[in-house]
Amino acid sequence: MKRLFSTAALFFLFTASVFAITAQQEQLIVNNVQAIFSQAELVLPDTSRVPRLCGMSTILEAKLHFDELSPSAQAALQPLLSARPVRQKIYDTPSGHFRIHYDTTGSDSVRNATIRNAQGLPVWVDTLARALDSIWTKEVTQMGFRPPVGDSFYTPNGGNGRLDIYLENLGLGLGATFPDSVGGVLGNRATSFIILDNDYDVYPYNDPQSGIGPSGGMRVTAAHEFFHAVQFAYTAYGAEVVGGNLKPYWYEATATWMEDQVYNEINDYRQYLLFWFRAPALSFRNFSSDYFNPNPDVQNRVFRPYALGIYGQYLSKRFPNPSYGYSVVRRVWEQMATVTGFNLFSALDAALAPMGYNFISSLQEFYRWNYFVGAKVPLNAPDTLYGAEAAAWPSFELFDQVDSTSNYPTQHPEVFVPCISCHPTVIKFFCAPCFVNTVGFPCSTKCPPCRFVPYQPTNVSVINCVNDIEDLGASYLNLQNPGGGSFMEFALVSDTARPAPWFASAVGYNTGSRTYTFLSNQATDPSGKIPEVFFGDFGNYTEIVVMVTNSELVSSGAKRDSSAYAYSANVDSAAPPGVTQIVEGRPNPFRTQIDPYVKFPIDLDSLSGTWDIDLLVFSTSGEIVYQKNYELQGGFPYSETVNWSGRNGSNEPVASGVYFCKIIMKEKGTSRKVEKLSKIALIR
Known part of the structure; x- marks a missing residue:
């Protein structure tokens, strides 16, 4: 396999780590990179059934630690990390956006290379070209994401400024997107090129029972890897780094989410869901590159970022309005592009703020949705939550x-x-x-x-x-x-x-x-x-x-x-009476960029009837800036909340400052009355 070295590429994307890696970590990095390209023996916990992976995260991890590697490890990896493959033939797709580099003979030959269309182009390449053009239309034209950064300003660049797709006989990897040049006039952005497997003759695509087939595997991987190139058009520095270890879980999660947005009928993402539903206690932020470790807990961490793509599905279905929907994920990437470094959670807060949510409140609701899948999909509302498709998911x-x-x-x-x-x-x-x-x-x-x-x-x-x-x-x-x-x-x-x-x-x-x-x-x-x-x-x-x-x-x-x-x-069989009371509002101070509401819990006793409740919000000058009436039905003890979003009666944000919130409760048909006045500091 020949490779053409890029002299223009800025090789290192992240600040050199202050954490010296161990010999064991170095060997893991070398093994992972070589396994992506079939240059190391591929021995996984179950070689016939384990899902394959995207190689992008492996490439980023190796680049992050390259300066810390021994000379022998650097020599082994440099040809793989900094050089583009050299292929026998090229084909420019009709849209003008892509150039496909491929072989028709040898170990990297495309699938069924002798089966050609009327123009003499291998059908596999023609199918990929049509898929790539369709993917660009979906992700960029229709969904509004940025196009990948062009590479026409330096060489080698594949021959022109189109996004280069190289077909290669991969091992562990289904595909890999390489950040090629970053910094300078590009700022946080990076140019890129993509390597895809040449035939997808691996599980599950070579299993007739999967219903996906090699062509389906090629399509969803192309959608996944293309979205990595799109991500680099926002920022190549957005992954979290913890203790010197790279954790690009948001990159992989949203790329897996994108697979289903482009090819909803293929459902390739389902192969990763068992690693989510058999380990709900693991953190949202989990990421592991210990691919060869057979420990089930480690395997859960390895594949969990791909399963996290269902958080993107939650965002799309929870906020389906054209002003939100796809745009929630897009707005997150737009916010991430404004900072050099990791700012995912503040970006999520900003993207969700117009809907009265933040990251934490969305995560809490997301985990609630996750229970109602598989045999728990609601019959009374099959199109709510994740929809009928979730009936095929595993469950906790x-x-x-x-x-x-x-x-x-x-x-x-x-x-x-x-x-x-x-x-x-x-x-x-x-x-x-x-x-x-x-x-x-x-x-x-x-x-x-x-x-x-x-x-x-x-x-x-x-x-x-x-x-x-x-x-x-x-x-x-x-x-x-x-x-x-x-x-x-x-x-x-x-x-x-x-x-x-x-x-x-x-x-x-x-x-x-x-x-x-x-x-x-x-x-x-x-x-x-x-x-x-x-x-x-x-x-x-x-x-x-x-x-x-x-x-x-x-x-x-x-x-x-x-x-x-x-x-x-x-x-x-019976509830104790309990106590009717209004609890102090929280949080206080109320930071609108962190919390969607200041909440006033109300406890009702079991002897209560129907309560008429008024919420009045005053400025320090005594002006009523917001008011709302509620009605609560008693009969058993329970808790409810009265909320204020920090907006006035015209739904406009009020200024930072001190506000007085008065809640007046009157029980209908009785003389019972409960009042509470709270002083709330609002900070924007």
Whole structure:
């Protein structure tokens, strides 16, 4: 295989790492790059079934650490990283956007090279050319993304300024997009070229049962890799770097999302979903390049960024308006282009702000959506959430990732055992049995002998422990109705040794009719608790599902750790009266770029009737800037929130400053009245 070296390419895209790599890390980088190009023995955990990967992330990782590699490793990788392949023939696509470089003989020969169209062009190349032109039309013309940066201003550039596509017999990689020249007049942007496999004779495309076929594999990979070239037209520096390790999960997630936007009928992304649904506790930010490690936990981390493409599907379906929809992902990339370096989460906040969301609130809703897939796709609204297509997805329950119970108070002896000696006011508990796990952590690290939780819900003697939920990860609780219970009491408290901001979203679900009702959203208070939440209509459902998200978002350089929480649930035939009250608004100060609303929780007692509620927002001069009327129906104890978005009655953002929020509650037909005045600092 011949390669033509680029003298114009600026080889290193990232600031040299201050973390010296080990010999083991160096060997992993060399093995990964060589495996992409079939220059190393390809021994994966299951060579017949493991999905193949995009090589772009491997290329970026190798370039990031190139200066740290030994001379022998540099010599082995430089021809692969800085040179373009030399092919026997070229073909310019009809649109004028692409030049395809291909062979018709030898190991890199295209599939069925002797089968040609009327013009003598191999049908495989002709099919690819048509696909590429169609992909450009979809991603650039229709969806409004930037076109890739042209490379006509330097040589070697494939012969002209078109985007060059090289067909090569790849190994681990299905394709790879190379950032070629960056910096200078390009700023954060990079030119690029793409290498695609020459025949896609690998699983799942060579398996007739997949229904995709080699041609389908070629199409979706072309859409994926082309979107990497589009991403480089925004920024080549947007990947997160943690401890010297590159984590381009957003690049891979949105490229996988794009596959389905262009070729919705192929559904190639599904092969990665099992790595998402069998490990919900892993962080949104996970990325691993340890491709050859057979440990299932490592494999979950390797393929999780591709499965994360369903977050893009959530954004598209949740905000389908032409002003949003595709544009949510596009606006994120537009925001990322404004900064040199990693700014994904602030970019997501900015893109979602017009809809009253931010990244964290969207993530919490995304995790809620993820429960209603597979056999849980709602029958009462099959076109809502992800739609009927999600019926073919795996689910958390398929991989035993849902903590289910029908015994109350909650008690799981195999997971939770109270310590023998307990202080009367402190619950002391540990997880058992405690095994040495597959990655070799000692028992005391994986499952500490005791935790101390200075909180105990009323009338509940047993608490259930849920361990090792990573930052921006989630867990799922299925609280089944045992029959005869019409009221449920639920509470949650964060582990004090590893505290995290937890968010619990509850949904009532009926398994027979597959109908669901969203019940409540609750976040832990400053003390780390979600006090008793009452579900007075538990008898209307066969189960209540609680999605619990670790909402901790830390900076790239900060220490990230998994956390744990304890929850309790109890069922009764009648609800206690409870208390009607208005709780202080939070967050305060209210930063509109971080939180979509300032929320005033309202607790109603079970003796309540219907309440008429007025929210009045005053400026410091006494002017009413916003007002809204609500009506809440009582009859059982539950919590609701009254929200203010920081806008006036004309839906215009108000200025930063101090505002007084007054809530007046009047119970209809009685003289009961509850009022509260809160002072809120609003910061834009």
